[in-house]
Amino acid sequence: ETGVTQTPRHLVMGMTNKKSLKCEQHLGHNAMYWYKQSAKKPLELMFVYSLEERVENNSVPSRFSPECPNSSHLFLHLHTLQPEDSALYLCASSQEWTGYNEQFFGPGTRLTVL
Amino acid sequence: DAKTTQPNSMESNEEEPVHLPCNHSTISGTDYIHWYRQLPSQGPEYVIHGLTSNVNNRMASLAIAEDRKSSTLILHRATLRDAAVYYCILRDATSGTYKYIFGTGTRLKVLA
Numbered sequence: 065e066t067g068v069t070q071t072p073r074h075l076v077m078g079m080t081n082k083k084s085l086k087c088e089q090h091l092g093h094n095a096m097y098w099y100k101q102s103a104k105k106p107l108e109l110m111f112v113y114s115l116e117e118r119v120e121n122n123s124v125p126s127r128f129s130p131e132c133p134n135s136s137h138l139f140l141h142l143h144t145l146q147p148e149d150s151a152l153y154l155c156a157s158s159q160e161w162t163g164y165n166e167q168f169f170g171p172g173t174r175l176t177v178l
Numbered sequence: 179d180a181k182t183t184q185p186n187s188m189e190s191n192e193e194e195p196v197h198l199p200c201n202h203s204t205i206s207g208t209d210y211i212h213w214y215r216q217l218p219s220q221g222p223e224y225v226i227h228g229l230t231s232n233v234n235n236r237m238a239s240l241a242i243a244e245d246r247k248s249s250t251l252i253l254h255r256a257t258l259r260d261a262a263v264y265y266c267i268l269r270d271a272t273s274g275t276y277k278y279i280f281g282t283g284t285r286l287k288v289l290a
Contacts, residue, residue, distance in 0.1 A: 068221070107222070107265075107280040120277070154221045164210055164269065167278065169221030 068170035085140040087155030095161040096138040101152040114161035198251040200266030215262040
């Protein structure tokens, strides 16, 4: 595997379910990101991790809980979501969080909340 | 936050050049201009970036206005594989953070 991978690619869940999205980067980067892309809206940055430490949390509801156990893996734990949380969730990584660094994106997880 | 304005959509014929405009009138002196594109069913991918001077790479060219309030992404010969949403992004460095602020982008349609 190369680049940034995300699993699952598609997920359908009920509002009472608990699920997790997984992201893995094979680029040796130190920073990882979660973005949300809703229909007809710009990408929204949700969380940023640098060397496994959260450095940015953009007022995301607590029903989204990120976890970064090491610099290669990033999770997004989901619980009691709402239908309006249905979106494409994108993971990205970059060499560093500060300064200019190109971000590499995964293919995303298409989430549908029923 | 410095923001960008792009046309919602554009069309181009295959093998012809495409000029994708972006306005960023509130850009600050140290903000870089980045372009990413998102192909169907994929995450965004980096295209090019610049600060003041025009830039060229294997994918595209970036022309930056002298006052930096606008820029243009140039695809020299559009192919069907260039059909995507193109995002012009400014890096928000005003608070010491380095967030990308994505807009809604320009959806490029390439006609065969």
